[in-house]
Amino acid sequence: MKAIVCKAWGLPDTLAVEELPDPVAAPGHVVLDVQAAGVNFPDVLIIQGKYQYKPELPFTPGNEVAGVVRAVGDGVTAFKPGDKVIAFSAHGAFAQQLAVPVQALMPMPPGMDFDTAAAITLTYGTSHHAVVDRAALKAGETMLVLGAAGGVGLAAIEIGKALGARVIAAASTDEKLAVCKEHGADELINYGTQDLREAIKALTGGKGPDVVYDPVGGDYAEAAFRSIAWRGRYLVVGFANGEIPKLPLNLALLKGASLVGVFWGEYAKREPKANLAGMMQLLGWMAEGKIRPHISARYALAETPQALNDMAARKVTGKVVIQPQR
Incomplete structure (x- = not known):
């Protein structure tokens, strides 16, 4: 089989x-023909050794997969060759x-295509864990989503509206904000041209958002935290900006606010039943049309470096996928 390899x-x-070499189905394992693999910002960090998870070199990056069961190992009874499935792996997805x-x-739910199936695990899993589980966002509350046109950002918008x-x-x-509007955002802030704090104040009548969803970090984090509502919840999702902000903790005291960490991968490992329940709720919302992954580009296996470069350069809206069989 062909695969992307990171050697250093x-x-x-x-x-x-x-x-x-083609993988072999060990006991309790399944081998898939990968039809689509989701690309995520952590992939850019993992290949540089800058993420909290560091595979042993050499390795194949990628972890969100949709494909067809090729072979099953001893003891596997729930799946058979030919079944269409969704999987999440520590690494190895950018391969055939x-x-x-x-x-x-x-x-895979009936009627779902492979590209969509490869776009829901990490982004929607992360945002569901963040918004539903960690923030406990309620109907009628206001949530501010930073970096809202990215994969987890659009997922957060849709989940917030579903709630x-x-x-x-x-x-x-403005182009990114137009995509956010298409996916349900009620109000828009262009922090490239607008003062973030002033815009938040105007849109919330000075109250501030009940929840701030931040996958970006960097310069906008403190402005957003200073704007948060009383008893607000600030979701620390990631640092796509590349800079980990240092927030003055007196702000949490003054607002009675909470800084809430979100690490979906560890949550899925430690609380698999809760994670599965969240995924089932997401699939239900998808069937109802409340969430719909936005796939902005598709790449062949050999184009994986370009997909990751586009992700790093913030040229991506929503999700992009690798199609390894191309």
Whole structure:
């Protein structure tokens, strides 16, 4: 099979397509023909050795997968060759085949295409854990989403609307904000041209948002935290900006506010039943048309470095996927 291989920590252009042995289905494992693999910002960090998870070199990056079961190992009874499935793996997704433990699989809902199936696990799982579980966002509350046009940002918008909240989307260009509007955002802030604090104040009547969803970090974090409502919840989702902000903790005291960490990967590992329940709720919302992943680009396996470069340069809206069989 062909696979993307990372042999040394570095930028996307150091990755290469190589021919590797086909994986074998060990006991309790399943081998998939990968039809689509989601690309996420952590992939850009992992290949540079800058993420909290560091695979042993060499390795194949990527963890969101949709595909067809090719073979099953001893003891696997829930799936059979030919089944269409969704999987989440620690790494290895940017390849034509992938072996995963059976616990990492769930059936693809009827009628769902592979690209959509590969776009829901990490982004929507992260945002569901953040918004529903960690923030406990309620109908009628207001949520501000920073970096709102990215994969987790759009997912947060849709989940917020499914819960009956008012959602303010903040992004760096009008083009990105137009995508946010299409996915349900009630109000828009272009923090490339507007003062973030003043815009939040105007849109909330000075009250501030009940929840701030922040996958970006950097310069806008303190302005957003200073604007948060009494008893607000500030969701620390990630640092796509590349800078980890240092927030004055007296702000939490003055607002009676909470800084809430969001680490979906660890949550899924420690609380698998709760995570599965969240995924089932997401699939239900998808069937009802309340959430719909926005896939802005598709890349062949050999184009994986370009996909990661586009992600790093913030050229991506919503999700992009790799199609390894191309």
